[in-house]
Amino acid sequence: MEVFDSVMLGFSTALTPTNLLFCFIGVFTGTVIGVLPGLGPTATMSLLIPVTFHMDTTGAIIMLAGIYYGAMYGGSITSILVNIPGEAASVITCIDGHQVAKNGRAGPALGISAFGSLFAGVATVLGIVIIGPPLAQVALEFGPPENFSLIVFGLILVVFISTGSKLRSLMSALVGIVLSTVGLDIVSGEERFTFGLPYFLDGIHIIVLAMGLFGIGEVLSEAERRQSNVDVIAKPKNTSELLPTKEDWKASYGPIGRGTLLGFFFGLLPGSGAMVASFGSYVLEKKISKTPERFGHGAIEGVAGPESANNAGAQASFVPLLNLGIPSGAVMGVVMGVLMIHGVAPGPLLYIEQPQLFWGVVISMLIGNVMLVILNVPLIGIFVRLLSVPASILSPMILIICIIGSYSLNNNIHDVVAMLIAGLCGYLMKKALLDPAPLIVAFVLGQMLESSLHSGLAIGYGNPSVFFTRPISAILLACAAIVIISSASGGFIQRRLLKRLDSS
Amino acid sequence: MxxxxxxxxxxxxxxxxxxxxxxxxxxxxxxxxxxxxxxxxxxxxxxxxxxxxxxxxxxxxxxxxxGISSELSSFGYNGTRKVFAYLILSISCTLLIPIFGFVIPCFILLFILFALVEGVDWKLSLLVASGFVIFCDILFIRTLGVQLQSFIF
CATH class of the missing domain: 1.10.287 (Helix Hairpins)
Known part of the structure; x- marks a missing residue:
């Protein structure tokens, strides 16, 4: 009954005209940026943060959530029609989605992608309704040592489940933690690493850092590599052409269901989210298929599974943030930054103190998914046309938005300069194979990590064994150790096998 | 290497x-x-x-x-030149904003980036730069109330 009342509260919040409008703006913007290659959801959300200053917190998060899962829809359109993934989670859809379109069946591919994503979206909301409240109740029992261990475990997952070099991701996360110590110490109020500059007394602003690393960093990287002309496959002319056939449905319902489950699971884990979910779903479908040779040549299952998985993953990644206060990736790091700017602390108390925010955001996902299907069907032509806007026009515009956005934080030109420096760092980090995503997550979590370390040590009278003797804390740290050891040993075994293969 | x-x-x-x-x-x-x-x-x-x-x-x-090479991109002459142009122009624009207000420095920044750095046709550059600056002025300064001066004379 309590859950029913909460869901009703969610509907009453999400269905207000203002929140409906924000939801629409979010999913529309998300679809547009999903279509445009090079501009991901993290960069867009960073750019739009200044806009959220003038909105209430629930509306702001509804809009940002819409951008995230809207980008998943948008990404699939270009993956299928143009073979260009608009964002990372749609890369895998290119393989079979574009082949299906090349075989003259672009409509059904887009249709399966849209309906699969809708199913995944609705099912994920149901999943959140079921597991959200108990998870928050469990998290309420956590003290500082458990919180410390949870943050460490979350960060380890972000680093070790993500793609790319684990060691370099770990370095990136540690840089984020070190940067979070700049400013006044949260416990003693002592100045740290400020170089005597008053600007650094409040620390580095999360928005300045996020806009710089993701907005300016992307603009600078994009300035180097320019996209060549795109070859658009004939797009469907009317709604009926989008409808999949009976055979398509028969082949797709299994992958949609499995993709949704997989996406939901990966979304709950920090560090994985939509991208890993879509890759995992593709591999799973290919493995269990009776005709795996069709994959890569236009198998509709290769569209249905990954597209459902990435949408489920994107939505489920809100669970660790809203229920535990742990952002599962860069996108959630930015969302957490917005919540903190609005004076809202994400975590288990959010569910109790601000139920309208929690349930409003969850239910808005349901509404947003329906909006996306309605929006995507008639507007596919317009979205595809957006691809003709060259990056040479887009990049300078993003630069201007970043300048205005960072200035609007404190009406201070120093923020703009700091953001440009962060942008240069973001660009150079990519050049040195250092992913900025773990940095931003660790930066957001840095202060929480420090305060829980201090409080935990205070509970143990300065003895760090408190982190290992309390059962939940010990389990979480053991899990973190298992992730590190399994990742390291996996890499070691892989290298040994490759060496043996080479020698034979 | x-x-x-x-x-x-x-x-x-x-x-x-x-x-x-x-x-x-x-x-x-x-x-x-x-x-x-x-x-x-x-x-x-x-x-x-x-x-x-x-x-x-x-x-x-x-x-x-x-001699194992990584999958990262190296610095190219043209690309790096563009990156520097973007950075120097942005910093110059930022420093000019307190003196001239938002509209003029941003318009100049956009026009130079479009026409000189990106090689876009100058008429299109002029049109897009002025249109976008006006759009930003209306959206951010007049509608959302960002405390930037449009013009300082």
Missing amino acids: LKNTQCIIGSVFCICLGAWATVGGLNLQLFVMGVPASGLFPFLFGAILVAIGVVSLFIDIRHYRA
């Missing part, structure tokens, strides 16, 4: 940053009367960063010696 050098420089930078945090943490004191002080946290994580950075540097140097 430049690609691996980039990785090596990245690792060295992380080691330096970690060392800076570690030394800074030590200077701030780790414990005061058995209670954690403000230096403990940066000391701990700075030291971990140094350790991880050293391992990474060791691997990078081994890759460099073995």
Whole structure:
């Protein structure tokens, strides 16, 4: 009954005209940026943060959530029609989605992608309704040592489940933690690493850092590599052409269901989210298929599974943030930054103190998914046309938005300069194979990590064994150790096998 | 070999940053009367960063010696020139905003970037630059109330 009342509260919040409008703006913007290659959801959300200053917190998060899962829809359109993934989670859809379109069946591919994503979206909301409240109740029992261990475990997952070099991701996360110590110490109020500059007394602003690393960093990287002309496959002319056939449905319902489950699971884990979910779903479908040779040549299952998985993953990644206060990736790091700017602390108390925010955001996902299907069907032509806007026009515009956005934080030109420096760092980090995503997550979590370390040590009278003797804390740290050891040993075994293969 | 050098420089930078945090943490004191002080946290994580950075540097140097190239992109002459142009023009624009207001420096920045850096036709550059600056002025300054002056004379 309590859950029913909460869901009703969610509907009453999400269905207000203002929140409906924000939801629409979010999913529309998300679809547009999903279509445009090079501009991901993290960069867009960073750019739009200044806009959220003038909105209430629930509306702001509804809009940002819409951008995230809207980008998943948008990404699939270009993956299928143009073979260009608009964002990372749609890369895998290119393989079979574009082949299906090349075989003259672009409509059904887009249709399966849209309906699969809708199913995944609705099912994920149901999943959140079921597991959200108990998870928050469990998290309420956590003290500082458990919180410390949870943050460490979350960060380890972000680093070790993500793609790319684990060691370099770990370095990136540690840089984020070190940067979070700049400013006044949260416990003693002592100045740290400020170089005597008053600007650094409040620390580095999360928005300045996020806009710089993701907005300016992307603009600078994009300035180097320019996209060549795109070859658009004939797009469907009317709604009926989008409808999949009976055979398509028969082949797709299994992958949609499995993709949704997989996406939901990966979304709950920090560090994985939509991208890993879509890759995992593709591999799973290919493995269990009776005709795996069709994959890569236009198998509709290769569209249905990954597209459902990435949408489920994107939505489920809100669970660790809203229920535990742990952002599962860069996108959630930015969302957490917005919540903190609005004076809202994400975590288990959010569910109790601000139920309208929690349930409003969850239910808005349901509404947003329906909006996306309605929006995507008639507007596919317009979205595809957006691809003709060259990056040479887009990049300078993003630069201007970043300048205005960072200035609007404190009406201070120093923020703009700091953001440009962060942008240069973001660009150079990519050049040195250092992913900025773990940095931003660790930066957001840095202060929480420090305060829980201090409080935990205070509970143990300065003895760090408190982190290992309390059962939940010990389990979480053991899990973190298992992730590190399994990742390291996996890499070691892989290298040994490759060496043996080479020698034979 | 430049690609691996980039990785090596990245690792060295992380080691330096970690060392800076570690030394800074030590200077701030780790414990005061058995209670954690403000230096403990940066000391701990700075030291971990140094350790991880050293391992990474060791691997990078081994890759460099073995000639294994990484999947990262190297610096190209044209690309780097563009990146510098973007940065210098943005900083100049930022410094001019308090003097001339938002509209004129941003319009000039956009026009130069479109026409001179990106090679867009000058008429289109003029049109898009003026249109976008007006759009930003209406959206951010007049509608959302960002405290930027449009013009200062």
